[in-house]
Amino acid sequence: MDVALVEWSQKLEFGLPMIDSQHKQLFDLAATFAGNGDQIRVMKTLVMLCDYVKVHFRAEEEMLAALNYPDLDAHKLLHAEFRGMLLKLLDSARQLTLDEIANEVQYLIYGWFSNHILQVDVAYVSWMRSQSLQNQD
Numbered sequence: 368m369d370v371a372l373v374e375w376s377q378k379l380e381f382g383l384p385m386i387d388s389q390h391k392q393l394f395d396l397a398a399t400f401a402g403n404g405d406q407i408r409v410m411k412t413l414v415m416l417c418d419y420v421k422v423h424f425r426a427e428e429e430m431l432a433a434l435n436y437p438d439l440d441a442h443k444l445l446h447a448e449f450r451g452m453l454l455k456l457l458d459s460a461r462q463l464t465l466d467e468i469a470n471e472v473q474y475l476i477y478g479w480f481s482n483h484i485l486q487v488d489v490a491y492v493s494w495m496r497s498q499s500l501q502n503q504d
């Protein structure tokens with residue numbers, strides 16, 4: 368599947384400190400896969416990445432649930448899909464070379480995840496802004 372690869376930049380920031388820092392943290396973790404490493408360190412980082420994705424998705428979903436975000440169910444399905452892809456990678460990682468793992472992580476974070484921020488997370492940010500404008504009336 369062809370997905371545009373997007374590295375971290377301010378373009379991905381929403382001005383929501385918790386969300387922005389969690390998003391950035393995932394790009395920072397992904398960046399550590401490039402270059403040399405040893406199998407054990409790469410596997411540990413992969414586990415950290417999976418854990419931190421879970422932390423972020425949970426925080427985002429709790430925030431949106433508290434706001435009664437109308438598209439939360441669809442958003443949760445996408446998070447679950449991504450978690451499935453990551454867990455599949457974690458499962459198969461022992462049969463992969465470090466370069467193959469790095470490529471997969473790059474696709475998942477710079478590809479899928481950055482596209483999710485730019486196309487899906489962005490929708491709740493617009494919705495939150497429209498809500499706060501309405502509340503000012």
Ligand SMILES: [Fe+2]
Binds near residue numbers: 427442446483487
């Ligand atoms: Fe999300």
Ligand SMILES: [Fe+2]
Binds near residue numbers: 390427
């Ligand atoms: Fe997010």
